Amino acid sequence: MPAKIIILANQKGGAAKTTTAVHLAGTCVRQKIKTLLIDADKQGTATTWVSQAPEGYPHKIRVMGLANAQGKIGQEVKQYVDDYDLIIVDCPPSVESPIPQAMLAIADLAIVPIVPKPGDLWASTDLLELAERTAAINPGLNVRLLGSNVVANTAMSKNCLEQMETMRESAPLFKTRMHQRTAYVEAMLAGDSVHYFGASARTAIKEIESLYGEIADIIGLPKIKAKRTAAKAASGKGGAVIDLAKNKAERTTAKAA
Ligand SMILES: Nc1ncnc2c1ncn2[C@@H]1O[C@H](COP(=O)(O)OP(=O)(O)O)[C@@H](O)[C@H]1O
Ligand SMILES: [Mg+2]
Numbered sequence: 164m165p166a167k168i169i170i171l172a173n174q175k176g177g178a179a180k181t182t183t184a185v186h187l188a189g190t191c192v193r194q195k196i197k198t199l200l201i202d203a204d205k206q207g208t209a210t211t212w213v214s215q216a217p218e219g220y221p222h223k224i225r226v227m228g229l230a231n232a233q234g235k236i237g238q239e240v241k242q243y244v245d246d247y248d249l250i251i252v253d254c255p256p257s258v259e260s261p262i263p264q265a266m267l268a269i270a271d272l273a274i275v276p277i278v279p280k281p282g283d284l285w286a287s288t289d290l291l292e293l294a295e296r297t298a299a300i301n302p303g304l305n306v307r308l309l310g311s312n313v314v315a316n317t318a319m320s321k322n323c324l325e326q327m328e329t330m331r332e333s334a335p336l337f338k339t340r341m342h343q344r345t346a347y348v349e350a351m352l353a354g355d356s357v358h359y360f361g362a363s364a365r366t367a368i369k370e371i372e373s374l375y376g377e378i379a380d381i382i383g384l385p386k387i388k389a390k391r392t393a394a395k396a397a398s399g400k401g402g403a404v405i406d407l408a409k410n411k412a413e414r415t416t417a418k419a420a
Contacts, residue, residue, distance in 0.1 A: 165244035176256035179311035184253035189356025205230040216354030234261035267297040276311035279323030
């Protein structure tokens with residue numbers, strides 16, 4: 164069966180597209196789903212993130228940079244659908260770019276992460292309208308909003324999330340919210356998802372696996388096996404706490420070499 168295609172799209176920068184893309188990829192790799200992460204943003208954050216993982220890392224995420232393909236990215240991606248079970252595309256933050264449109268035309272699922280703040284809600288309109296127009300040529304396209312970088316228990320985020328629930332009939336809101344957590348940021352230096360931290364990131368792992376579960380139901384991916392759930396999350400460095408200063412020093416040395 165050809166790979167399912169998930170895209171992370173929103174014209175707003177800072178919406179957590181890259182964070183979500185890498186975390187979904189890290190989750191899927193652990194489920195033994197043959198996953199390719201495509202970095203379609205010329206900033207290359209997803210590529211740099213994944214490259215932080217050490218050589219031979221058992222949960223290494225496969226990443227490919229395709230930002231230069233621009234409007235031809237759909238044809239490029241199609242070349243890999245027989246080699247993978249899942250392709251996750253991290254789109255650039257721009258409506259002018261032809262990439263989100265080209266990818267909406269072939270995707271099974273478009274995830275639109277939105278930080279629940281008024282300006283961020285308004286900024287998603289153009290992309291959601293584009294998705295509605297594109298659904299006419301891609302009837303298999305599912306579109307979902309995702310509450311990202313959510314600061315829990317503030318009246319503003321609650322209010323915005325409520326609005327997101329009913330904002331667009333064509334784009335329901337995921338039940339899972341990605342809350343604001345340092346672990347998601349620190350995972351960058353590990354070159355992996357929060358699974359790297361093992362039990363010390365249990366809540367974050369549970370959150371991303373809950374999102375995966377919702378996605379699995381929508382596009383038909385395998386359910387997470389019980390023994391792989393957050394409570395027993397086994398990672399390459401189970402429970403390791405990453406030494407940020409050391410890691411930074413190592414990266415600086417690597418660059419200089
Ligand atoms: N759930 C979260 N908790 C804490 N920080 C987050 C979270 N999601 C994203 N961030 C941070 O917000 C910033 C923007 O996220 P990023 O994934 O790069 O967004 P985008 O790809 O949409 O531009 C980054 O610094 C990232 O580390
Ligand atoms: Mg990004």
